[in-house]
Amino acid sequence: MRLQSIETFSTENVSITRVKTDTGHEGWGQISTYNSDISALVMHRQVAQWALGQDVNDRADLEALSDRVTEKEFKFPGSYVRRALGGLDTALWDLHGKLAGKSVCELLGGISRPFPVYASSMKRSEITIKDEVERLVRLRDEFGYTAFKFRIASEVGHNVDEWPGRTEEIVPAMRSAMGDDITLMVDANLGYTPEKAIEVGRWLNDHGIAHFEEPCPYWDFEQGAQVTAALKDLPIQVAGGEQDCNLSNWRRIAAIPAFDILQPDILYVGGLTRALRVANMAKAAGLPCTPHSANWGLVTIFSLHMLGAIENAGPYVEFSIEEEDYYPWQYDIYDQLPVAKDGKVQIPEGPGWGITVRPEWLEKATYQISEF
Ligand SMILES: [Mg+2]
The missing domain is CATH 3.20.20.120 (Enolase-like C-terminal domain)
Structure with a gap:
């Protein structure tokens, strides 16, 4: 199972993320609050290129993905790349919870x-x-x-x-x-x-x-x-x-x-x-x-x-x-x-994070997508 796309729905203070795999599965996460629209730009510019097409089958793959983004962006060791990565990683945990029919907990x-x-x-x-x-x-x-x-x-x-x-x-x-x-x-x-x-x-x-x-x-x-x-x-x-x-x-x-x-x-x-x-x-x-x-x-x-x-x-x-x-x-x-x-x-019962992002909120946010 490989990462097929990363979507962001951004406002200045919050950016919600969705990931999809080549197997048709999806998960929802969030980029950190505050200047989240800037972090979303960093996601599509600096994170997506190292993440798309990568295996996301298990926790070991998620560990490897976090390290890959961090290492490839070694000239940018600061907060924005980490905030963007958080939006990707949390969406992948949701996806895995949903696949297993369990809460992330x-x-x-x-x-x-x-x-x-x-x-x-x-x-x-x-x-x-x-x-x-x-x-x-x-x-x-x-x-x-x-x-x-x-x-x-x-x-x-x-x-x-x-x-x-x-x-x-x-x-x-x-x-x-x-x-x-x-x-x-x-x-x-x-x-x-x-x-x-x-x-x-x-x-x-x-x-x-x-x-x-x-x-x-x-x-x-x-x-x-x-x-x-x-x-x-x-x-x-x-x-x-x-x-x-x-x-x-x-x-x-x-x-x-x-x-x-x-x-x-x-x-x-x-x-x-x-x-x-x-x-x-x-x-x-x-x-x-x-x-x-x-x-x-x-x-x-x-x-x-x-x-x-x-x-x-x-x-x-x-x-x-x-x-x-x-x-x-x-x-x-x-x-x-x-x-x-x-x-x-x-603690939400799940599956995944156990929450549903509201369509009305997503509609008002700025949408961006990066695809493999
Ligand atoms: Mg404090």
Whole structure:
């Protein structure tokens, strides 16, 4: 069975993919969100030529295909080629699930079942602390979430907070509103120097924060490693890795280690095949893997299937709580938009990813095809 065609249906924020084989089978996937129309161009210009006509019979073929694209495009080791590759790879996993009559989770040896999620906030400047605390408490009561992640520091903030005192106020306010039984996590989005992150990390630990994400600029692995090592004897766990798409970087991240929890984004890293390699690197280093999945595009569906199957899965799938005001583009792409119940989201039963892309959405998107 060979890859016959790759189609993309693109908007600025989402690009849906479809692959077809010479045997008449097909699968659906997605290129990573944001500048997805540019990634789709990269798909047809730089990925399709190395993928079309290749064997896609089994996982070994998918591994070989990922490597072939990466090696042939060795002069372009960055994000866009990986984002495009993610759209190809995820469509091929859907195809294989459908061929086997199984969900991708089952194909990987897992069981489609309700999986615990943590409610993930994206907001800082857009909301007051009072409103953010009230919002998360309301969601706890409505959907039964037992874990939340909210934001501290400011994005690539060089130790300057979003506004003075915000971090010092929101952490105790959230803890006191939620009580001690709720798991709280924070994301600093690269806000600190290592020295400051260590100081903040100890203070966060005193407030029972379980997970301290992206404390420092991610491109300098030693900064994350310094924070992780300094907080090693405390219960708080340092998390990160969502931005990295180069597997050699991932090998180094797992080895030093730069974090206690590795968080590849299935679509930034180049698809499920490559995300599973990262999960295996984490496993070899004795670390859990919790993919980054921050919106209701298909990345959350892909992450549910993956975490339902891997041995070193973290306890929760990241689950967005942002709605129309923040991510207007995430609606109406596919049926079966995931909903949390009792703090869990059902891993779709399949076959494949277990979702149906809506024809109305596809009709409005820009269409491109590359054929063998
Ligand atoms: Mg993050």
